[in-house]
Every structure is written in C-alpha cells, then in structure tokens.
Amino acid sequence: MTNTTHFGYETVKEEEKVRKVAEVFHSVAAKYDVMNDFMSAGLHRLWKAFTIAQAGIRPGFKVLDIAGGTGDLSKAFAKQAGPSGEVWHTDINESMLRVGRDRLLNQGIVTPTMLCDAEKLPFRDNYFDRVSVAFGLRNMTHKDAALAEMRRVLKPGGKLLVLEFSKVWEPLKKPYDVYSFSVLPWLGKKVANDADSYRYLAESIRMHPDQETLKQMMEQVGLERVQYFNLTAGVAALHTGIKM
Numbered sequence: 001m002t003n004t005t006h007f008g009y010e011t012v013k014e015e016e017k018v019r020k021v022a023e024v025f026h027s028v029a030a031k032y033d034v035m036n037d038f039m040s041a042g043l044h045r046l047w048k049a050f051t052i053a054q055a056g057i058r059p060g061f062k063v064l065d066i067a068g069g070t071g072d073l074s075k076a077f078a079k080q081a082g083p084s085g086e087v088w089h090t091d092i093n094e095s096m097l098r099v100g101r102d103r104l105l106n107q108g109i110v111t112p113t114m115l116c117d118a119e120k121l122p123f124r125d126n127y128f129d130r131v132s133v134a135f136g137l138r139n140m141t142h143k144d145a146a147l148a149e150m151r152r153v154l155k156p157g158g159k160l161l162v163l164e165f166s167k168v169w170e171p172l173k174k175p176y177d178v179y180s181f182s183v184l185p186w187l188g189k190k191v192a193n194d195a196d197s198y199r200y201l202a203e204s205i206r207m208h209p210d211q212e213t214l215k216q217m218m219e220q221v222g223l224e225r226v227q228y229f230n231l232t233a234g235v236a237a238l239h240t241g242i243k244m
C-alpha cells in the first residue's frame with residue numbers, strides 16, 4: 001500500500017511530496033534570499049543570529065548544516081569553527097545548494113558542500129559536535145526518521161538545533177493568517193513570479209508540529225534536555241536537544 005502524507009493542505013503520496021517539495025525549491029532558489037528578506041522584513045536574520053549564538057561553535061568543531069540552502073548558517077559556522085574545524089553545507093536540492101555554494105565561495109568561504117537527504121545521512125555515527133536544520137524539517141516527509149538520523153551522527157554531548165516556523169501566539173493568529181494567505185502569495189507573485197510556492201509555505205507552516213509536539217518528537221528519538229525558544233511570538237521557534 002502506498003503511504004500518503006501532506007504537501008501543504010493537500011494529501012499526496014509520499015513520493016509525490018518529495019517531487020513537489022523539490023519543484024518548490026528549484027523554483028524559488030534564484031530569488032530565495034531576496035524573498036526571505038521581503039517576507040520576514042529581515043526577521044529571519046535575527047532568528048538565525050539567535051540560533052548561531054545558541055550553537056556555541058568553537059574552533060575545531062565539526063558541524064553539519066542540514067537543508068543548508070543558500071548557506072546563511074554554514075557561513076557563520078565556518079567562520080567560527082575556523083580552519084581546524086569542518087562545516088558541511090548540505091541540502092537535498094541541487095538548485096538551492098548551487099546558489100549557496102556560489103554565495104559561500106564568493107564570500108571567501110571554502111567548505112564542503114554536499115547533496116544529501118536528511119532522512120539518510122551519509123555520515124558515520126557520533127561524528128559531529130553540532131547539527132543544525134533551519135526551516136528545513138517542515139519540508140521533510142519522515143520527520144521522525146530525519147531527527148533520528150540527526151541524533152545518530154551527533155557525538156555524545158553534541159547538540160541539535162532545529163529552527164523552524166511554529167505556532168504563533170493566539171491573539172496574533174488572525175492578522176498572521178491574513179498576512180500568510182493574502183500578502184505572502186501576492187509578494188511571491190510580484191517578486192518571484194511564483195505565488196504557488198509561497199502558498200505552499202503558508203500551508204506547510206500550519207501543518208507543521210507545534211512547539212510542544214516537536215519537543216516530544218525530539219525526545220522520542222532519544223535527544224535529552226530538549227528545550228525551545230519562541231521567536232517573535234512563536235512565528236518561529238528554536239528547539240535544541242543534546243545527545244547524551
């Protein structure tokens with residue numbers, strides 16, 4: 001029997017979700033950074049800065065940036081880990097990865113870039129000091145499998161950081177819905193000539209587990225000391241967990 005899952009509000013076969021997510025990111029890659037700034041009024045930079053601070057990267061650290069896309073986290077991590085460190089910029093989508101790799105190289109950052117699926121990480125057990133995934137988990141078909149893989153490749157004592165859109169504070173829900181379902185697709189059409197991808201963004205955020213559910217999912221794969229920080233009233237949240 002074929003398993004089904006969600007692609008935004010649609011119920012689709014699992015393999016169809018993978019294809020449709022790939023289409024979204026092939027389509028948005030070239031305009032991804034400019035759209036991020038427009039859509040979030042620059043807030044994504046603050047959320048990422050907070051994530052980078054919580055990561056506490058030290059020189060020599062081995063770091064895996066999953067769903068690294070255009071490379072914002074990889075760039076900061078590579079600077080902090082320094083020449084003795086190892087920062088892997090990875091993503092399942094070639095278009096996103098290419099934009100990210102070119103951007104990193106243009107900024108003088110030479111770090112390995114690799115195409116890989118978070119659900120089947122090609123790294124050995126207990127290898128990384130830190131693993132991050134920013135705005136990527138929402139798009140994955142088997143989130144529990146991906147989280148288990150992230151834990152597997154962490155060293156004991158290593159930390160996972162999951163930055164993702166989350167459940168917004170109830171009083172802000174109405175205006176946030178108006179923004180998400182009217183303004184966002186309109187902006188997507190105007191700036192990137194692609195309203196559908198930004199409609200998917202709004203729907204996929206609504207379908208993503210809320211703060212407490214994601215915390216439980218991280219605990220279920222064996223991460224410990226799991227906690228989360230609401231960012232901008234829960235528009236986004238950073239979850240962290242430690243592998244003991």
Ligand SMILES: C[S@@+](CC[C@H](N)C(=O)[O-])C[C@H]1O[C@@H](n2cnc3c(N)ncnc32)[C@H](O)[C@@H]1O
Pocket residue numbers: 021025066067068069070071072090091092093096116117118119133134135136137139140141
């Ligand atoms: C919204 S972008 C985030 C990019 C970057 N981390 C950032 O915060 O700007 C989401 C990324 O998740 C990637 N992605 C989706 N499913 C994935 C999977 N199974 N494994 C790895 N990356 C995946 C997409 O290709 C896309 O580049």
